[in-house]
Amino acid sequence: MEYDVYVQTCPTRLVLDRLADKWAVLVLGKLDGQPVRFNQLKREIDGISQKVLSQILKKLERDGLVSRSVFATVPVTVEYAITPLGRTLTSTVAALTRWAEDNIEAVLAAQQKYDRSA
Amino acid sequence: MEYDVYVQTCPTRLVLDRLADKWAVLVLGKLDGQPVRFNQLKREIDGISQKVLSQILKKLERDGLVSRSVFATVPVTVEYAITPLGRTLTSTVAALTRWAEDNIEAVLAAQQKYDRSA
């Protein structure tokens, strides 16, 4: 079977839709390493709302990239962790955020130059 | 200066917003190699609308990732090409689409398993 992201009906487009999401990238980056609890994620990912975070986590879990573990403490504890499949993604994802941090100045400079000439 | 994508006000978030876009990923992937004309891009990126394509190209150009060249032919010819800065991104971007194509089956399987247990 041949897959090609450039074909609209190809299922790989579904994966791209999921990956090509700012929040998903940040969540995967935070989970790479140790399991993290819901509110801890919410605190560490500045600007994400509770609604969006729970949606993203559910999607990532459905895709098999993230696992969800419930502990019957009081109050309940829920830990999210990356799966083996998800771990094959984190290096790529990390490269993305690293690129952003490394090249932001060049991008900002390009934007200013563009805006001046416009 | 320290940058951190996990801080909401950090400019690197702008970069992530741009990169974390399905269409931007596909466009950059297509431009990696030779310059491509507008309608050729539109044809090769299945499902993208003319409006969205022109928007994405303008943003990528503003970010300094893509260059736009106009040739005074009749009718006019416009070629889009990747810039040196953009080229530093393509390997990461290519890794993303490759991951999607390589792991789609595992993802689809995970989704089916998830849906059955739900």
Added chain:
DNA sequence: CTGGATCCACAATGATACTG
């Protein structure tokens, strides 16, 4: 603590038509 449900405002997109 971990979310689900709701309401609402705004951004994004498709379709269509038109221009240089």
Added chain:
DNA sequence: CAGTATCATTGTGGATCCAG
């Protein structure tokens, strides 16, 4: 060919309140 302009529609996210 390579776009821009407009409109109508949808979706997406934020804010808030509530519950197990």
